[in-house]
C-alpha cells in the first residue's frame with residue numbers, strides 16, 4: 187500500500203482527478219475502451235466535478251459504480267444519481283454508463299442481468315474506492331449477511347444487507363475489486379485515517395478494506 191498525505195482536501199481532489207484522467211488516457215492509448223469504477227457516498231463529488239471536464243475520449247470510457255444502494259435514482263441516497271449529477275456531465279456526458287441498479291424490489295432479482303452486463307467490462311482499468319469509518323469499502327460491510335461470499339466468492343456482484351447500511355446493497359466482489367489494474371482509495375479526516383491504520387492489523391472479515399489494501403494507493407487529507 188502506498189499512502190499519500192495531502193496538505194488539504196481541495197488539493198487532493200484536484201490532484202487525484204488529474205491522476206485518474208491520466209491513467210484513463212494511458213489506457214485508451216492501448217485499449218479500445220477503459221473501464222472506470224468509482225464510489226458513491228459523500229467523498230468523491232469534488233473529484234467528479236474536476237474529472238468531468240477532462241479532455242478525454244469519453245465515448246470510450248465505460249463508467250460504473252463500485253457499489254449501489256438499492257434505492258431509485260430519485261432518492262438522495264442513490265449513488266447513480268450522484269454520478270449522473272457530478273460525473274456523467276460536461277465532457278464526460280459522452281461516457282458509456284454501466285448500471286448497478288435496475289427497477290426491482292430487491293437486488294437479488296437483477297443480480298444475474300447486471301452481472302452479465304458487467305462481465306465484458308472486466309478487469310477494471312482504473313478504480314477509485316471510498317471507505318467508511320467502519321472500514322467497509324464499496325458495500326462490503328463488517329457484519330453483512332453475505333460478507334464471506336463478497337470477500338471469498340467468485341461471483342462478480344453480491345447483494346447484501348448489513349447492520350451499518352440502511353438499505354439493501356449491491357457491490358462488486360472483493361475478487362473484482364482486487365482485479366482492477368489500478369487501484370486508488372480516497373479518504374478524508376482523522377477518523378478514517380485511524381480506521382485505515384487499525385484495518386492493516388485486522389482480518390478482512392472484521393475490516394473489509396484490508397482485503398483490497400495491498401497494491402492500492404491511498405490518498406488522504408485531514409480536511
Ligand SMILES: O=C1O[C@H](COP(=O)(O)O)[C@@H](O)[C@H](O)[C@H]1O
Pocket residue numbers: 224225226227228229230252253254255265315316317318319323324325
Ligand atoms: O455507502 C457508501 O459508503 C462508502 C463511503 O462513503 P463516504 O460517504 O464515507 O465517503 C462509499 O465508498 C460507497 O460507495 C457508498 O455506497
